[in-house]
Amino acid sequence: MDHMLRRQIEKIVPLTDSEFDHVLSFFVKKKYRKHQFVIQQGDPVNYEYFVVSGLLKSYILDESGKMYIMQFAMEDWWFSDYTAYLNGAVANSFADCLEDSELLGITKENKDKLCREMHKIEHFFRVKSNYGYVALQRRIFSLLCNDTQKKYNELFELYPSLFQRVPKALLAAYIGVSRETLSRLSISSGRKTQED
Amino acid sequence: MDHMLRRQIEKIVPLTDSEFDHVLSFFVKKKYRKHQFVIQQGDPVNYEYFVVSGLLKSYILDESGKMYIMQFAMEDWWFSDYTAYLNGAVANSFADCLEDSELLGITKENKDKLCREMHKIEHFFRVKSNYGYVALQRRIFSLLCNDTQKKYNELFELYPSLFQRVPKALLAAYIGVSRETLSRLSISSGRKTQED
16 A cells, blocks of 8 residues: 555655655554544644545535535545644644545654655655645636536546546535536536435 | 845745855846736746735636636735646736736746755745645635635735735635625725725
8 A cells, every 4th residue: 555655756756665664654554434534623633644545525614514625535645634734723624534545644743854854755745735736726716717517527627536436415515516506517418426 | 125035935944145145046036017917828937936026916817808816926925827837838827017026036947956956945945835735725715615705804814915005806806706796895894995
């Protein structure tokens, strides 16, 4: 299970076996079952997570209990409640598992220490953070400009595999529309999504 | 004008005079007049910019010419069309000056070289990128969850000085509402914004 992280890092910087073992020693392995919570609103957020296998959703609930999905996270993706993680605050969001999931978690202290020790790992994380920034910018533009059909198409183009694994109600919560609206779209475009 | 960049870097990592001179040698100084374009859709994006003085807006136009504002950038802020800048592509967005502006620009090649040479500058940029990521996450939540009044209040709490410097129509384009809607809000909350 560890090679997936190595493959991702080595797309950006090369690592020897012993270097990768050193990197990996800064992470803890965690296993969660479907429906289990990894991050809970009001709790400290001790880890940033790399998804080795499985699928999760990260979201907030408003006062009325309505869910807004920040992101899905599947194999090879990173997630956390970054505001809390970076500032040592408690979570404003939730993250729970849509499938059984294996994660690698790294504390902020360990990440900072690893980055101090290994310049190339600091480089790796800077590059990943830049990619993440660009992905969020794209999402903001999509939320501002696109109608529902375009948001749906964009999500499908970017992450086609999500549509096989994520219930329709959650795709709707990601796009910010009702499930009924999304159903009409997915039918009209002939794409089949998973029913929960 | 150079000390503003140094102050920002030194909030995260200390620099000697000669180190800062070295950092600064990787940047080019640029001056723009009010209404001048810094980034134009379809053009290459050669620089990431640090704002030494002035105020700019970064935005896209949809097919009908409607404007959607990605961000404002004032003193001490960074901006670019990051998708284009990082991938060597042409801009999808525009950036122009709301006030006369002095910028420091750094090419991707120079930024990568500087980060390779000076580990602590790579650290600085990683930390800044993390902060930027968190700010964008906050904006996504705001776009997904908040009604117009809440978006307006949040923008005001985060960046009160914008309300003195940015025309009301542009604040409306940032929040994603009509100018008329924003006018009702700003009147009802007793806040005075700039008229263009």
